[in-house]
Amino acid sequence: xxxxxxxxxxxxxxxxxxxxxxxxxxxxxxxxxxxxxxxxxxxxxxxxxxxxxxxxxxxxxxxxxxxxxxxxxxxxxxxxxxxxxxxxxxxxxxxxxxxxxxxxxxxxxxxxxxxxxxxxxxxxxxxxxxxxxxxxxxxxxxxxxxxxxxxxxxxxxxxxxxxxxxxxxxxxxxxxxxxxxxxxxxxxxxxxxxxxxxxxxxxxxxxxxxxxxxxxxxxxxxxxxxxxxxxxxxxxxxxxxxxxxxxxxxxxxxxxxxxxxxxxxxxxxxxxxxxxxxxxxxxxxxxxxxxxxxxxxxxxxxxxxxxxxxxxxxxxxxxxxxxxxxxxxxxxxx
Amino acid sequence: xxxxxxxxxxxxxxxxxxxxxxxxxxxxxxxxxxxxxxxxxxxxxxxxxxxxxxxxxxxxxxxxxxxxxxxxxxxxxxxxxxxxxxxxxxxxxxxxxxxxxxxxxxxxxxxxxxxxxxxxxxxxxxxxxxxxxxxxxxxxxxxxxxxxxxxxxxxxxxxxxxxxxxxxxxxxxxxxxxxxxxxxxxxxxxxxxxxxxxxxxxxxxxxxxxxxxxxxxxxxxxxxxxxxxxxxxxxxxxxxxxxxxxxxxxxxxxxxxxxxxxxx
Numbered sequence: 136x137x138x139x140x141x142x143x144x145x146x147x148x149x150x151x152x153x154x155x156x157x158x159x160x161x162x163x164x165x166x167x168x169x170x171x172x173x174x175x176x177x178x179x180x181x182x183x184x185x186x187x188x189x190x191x192x193x194x195x196x197x198x199x200x201x202x203x204x205x206x207x208x209x210x211x212x213x214x215x216x217x218x219x220x221x222x223x224x225x226x227x228x229x230x231x232x233x234x235x236x237x238x239x240x241x242x243x244x245x246x247x248x249x250x251x252x253x254x255x256x257x258x259x260x261x262x263x264x265x266x267x268x269x270x271x272x273x274x275x276x277x278x279x280x281x282x283x284x285x286x287x288x289x290x291x292x293x294x295x296x297x298x299x300x301x302x303x304x305x306x307x308x309x310x311x312x313x314x315x316x317x318x319x320x321x322x323x324x325x326x327x328x329x330x331x332x333x334x335x336x337x338x339x340x341x342x343x344x345x346x347x348x349x350x351x352x353x354x355x356x357x358x359x360x361x362x363x364x365x366x367x368x369x370x371x372x373x374x375x376x377x378x379x380x381x382x383x384x385x386x387x388x389x390x391x392x393x394x395x396x397x398x399x400x401x402x403x404x405x406x407x408x409x410x411x412x413x414x415x416x417x418x419x420x421x422x423x424x425x426x427x428x429x430x431x432x433x434x435x436x437x438x439x440x441x442x443x444x445x446x447x448x449x450x451x452x453x454x455x456x457x458x459x460x461x462x463x464x465x466x467x468x469x
Numbered sequence: 470x471x472x473x474x475x476x477x478x479x480x481x482x483x484x485x486x487x488x489x490x491x492x493x494x495x496x497x498x499x500x501x502x503x504x505x506x507x508x509x510x511x512x513x514x515x516x517x518x519x520x521x522x523x524x525x526x527x528x529x530x531x532x533x534x535x536x537x538x539x540x541x542x543x544x545x546x547x548x549x550x551x552x553x554x555x556x557x558x559x560x561x562x563x564x565x566x567x568x569x570x571x572x573x574x575x576x577x578x579x580x581x582x583x584x585x586x587x588x589x590x591x592x593x594x595x596x597x598x599x600x601x602x603x604x605x606x607x608x609x610x611x612x613x614x615x616x617x618x619x620x621x622x623x624x625x626x627x628x629x630x631x632x633x634x635x636x637x638x639x640x641x642x643x644x645x646x647x648x649x650x651x652x653x654x655x656x657x658x659x660x661x662x663x664x665x666x667x668x669x670x671x672x673x674x675x676x677x678x679x680x681x682x683x684x685x686x687x688x689x690x691x692x693x694x695x696x697x698x699x700x701x702x703x704x705x706x707x708x709x710x711x712x713x714x715x716x717x718x719x720x721x722x723x724x725x726x727x728x729x730x731x732x733x
Contacts, residue, residue, distance in 0.1 A: 170624060222559075355572070356559040362522055363629070364548030364576040409561040410568075 144415065149406055157204070159423040160271075164200050164431045165192065169439070172302025194325065202324045203430045203444070204423040205336045207387045207399075210382040211422025212225040212343055212415055214396025215403070216378035219353040219411070220371050220439030223280045224401070224459060228382035229393025232320065237386035238316055239299040245316075246306045253327075256335045259387035263379040266291055271375075296391070319390030319445035321430060328388055335384040341376050343415055350374060350411035392426075394452020399425055399457060425451075472536060475521060475634050480530035482520060490516045492687045498683070500632070501661040505679030505696070506668050509709055512685040515669045520636050521666075522553045533631070535630070548576040549644040552629035554622050556638040560610055566621050567606040570596055573628025596628040596658040597618050599658055616647030623651065626659075636667040640674075652678050673707075676700055684708045697722060 180189025217226040240262030241255045248457045274287040352360050403418040429447040477496040483489040490513045506514050519525040532539045574589040600620040640648040669675045684692045692699045705713045712727040
């Protein structure tokens with residue numbers, strides 16, 4: 136009983152701490168940048184009277200912050216679900232080439248039909264599913280070993296990123312959207328992007344709430360889940376689709392970022408454990424915090440030059456990835 | 470008169486075309502008993518379990534459970550009637566005994582946001598009591614010994630509250646004390662409303678704990694019946710290709726193994 140209380144207490148503290156961290160980051164991100172501004176001035180400009188400087192911040196900085204938060208949350212939950220579905224600690228939408236597949240299709244559509252920008256998450260989803268299908272098909276051999284997943288993922292990622300970078304080279308100049316996607320540059324995000332992202336994020340989060348209680352079964356062996364009366368193939372399919380959808384929405388709005396979907400779920404699992412009803416919401420919160428951190432650091436560290444958030448994520452994520460290659464699995468077998 | 474727990478009629482099964490496991494297998498397994506399945510490696514014991522638990526589908530023939538074709542049961546319905554403990558298991562490293570045992574109630578849960586009822590909690594508690602896990606219920610399964618872990622998986626299957634329980638070599642990798650602990654536990658909680666089907670490697674344990682035996686060789690039933698009536702030296706030689714001597718010790722048969730065959 137004591138132990139349970141401490142455990143409950145611990146997760147409350149964790150949520151509180153992470154939320155505070157996120158709020159602090161939001162405040163810092165709002166006031167810092169090309170226009171330095173105090174909180175009082177910001178408050179007055181937003182709620183009391185018109186202020187041209189605050190208006191610029193409202194149009195430029197706010198959408199960027201909101202996009203970073205929502206996108207970070209989506210990508211992290213996508214990582215959680217993929218790791219569960221593949222029963223594989225190294226699953227990540229970036230490393231597996233899902234992001235690259237999404238970006239490839241998105242880039243084609245943006246280059247050919249720039250007016251369809253609002254539908255890019257849907258076309259990105261098609262690209263993501265194609266990449267996921269290829270990786271699954273090539274890596275599957277009575278289950279998917281972590282190493283094989285990574286190797287096949289590297290191959291698929293290389294193919295798709297070569298393709299979209301090639302298209303970018305052909306179309307360079309006319310389509311700045313495309314270049315921004317490739318660098319995962321979110322400096323030009325506006326309220327339209329926020330609206331699109333919010334709509335898709337809402338749908339996806341509702342789906343996640345529906346599947347979260349059942350995701351724990353994915354960590355048992357197939358034979359066990361079947362003897363509990365669960366249709367494991369159907370469930371794996373549904374969870375995969377939701378995971379790919381989240382990664383695709385991310386890619387369509389933000390671009391290709393690796394390691395975010397890998398690092399956050401692992402940190403979250405260490406902190407709150409592997410039960411999905413706790414792991415998914417905490418990963419979302421932590422992912423939002425870390426991605427906003429990466430974007431803000433990239434924006435401020437060499438000001439006025441920007442370092443893309445995907446580069447910062449690589450700096451944080453890749454060493455952890457190397458460490459995870461050595462670490463034992465979170466699933467034991469006996 | 471007991472009905473049949475399982476009836477197999479002209480069952481054919483193969484993993485691929487070169488290796489046929491069962492060809493027109495006919496087999497009836499009566500309910501209410503502890504039934505042991507014996508046979509050498511590759512005789513089809515494990516495959517038989519995969520068919521009975523609907524992990525694999527037969528190519529032709531029929532399998533009935535409680536006199537109804539098993540393909541007609543929905544997965545959920547089936548898992549309220551048949552539970553199984555596998556030889557190999559996987560679970561998240563941080564899952565507790567109590568949480569894992571409570572998965573046994575999965576087939577009974579309904580709705581979009583499933584939760585455990587009071588009845589569920591009672592059955593989970595009983596399953597943990599029966600398997601002597603109450604003191605360990607807040608421990609992580611991954612921190613337990615091999616024997617304790619197997620008891621957790623058994624408790625999960627018991628919490629499913631089924632009439633038929635299948636145990637696939639669940640004692641194979643345990644030391645002798647834990648093997649006997651588990652077998653005693655299974656024997657103690659068995660009553661004639663239940664059917665327990667076990668795959669065992671140890672012939673003497675099978676003789677001691679099983680009411681009936683089914684001996685398989687190359688996908689065919691070589692012998693089936695009450696343990697004491699069918700076990701003899703020539704049968705064991707036929708099934709396992711070994712020389713044995715059977716002696717009586719305190720009203721049970723015991724099988725002694727010869728190290729080499731004559732003339733070898």
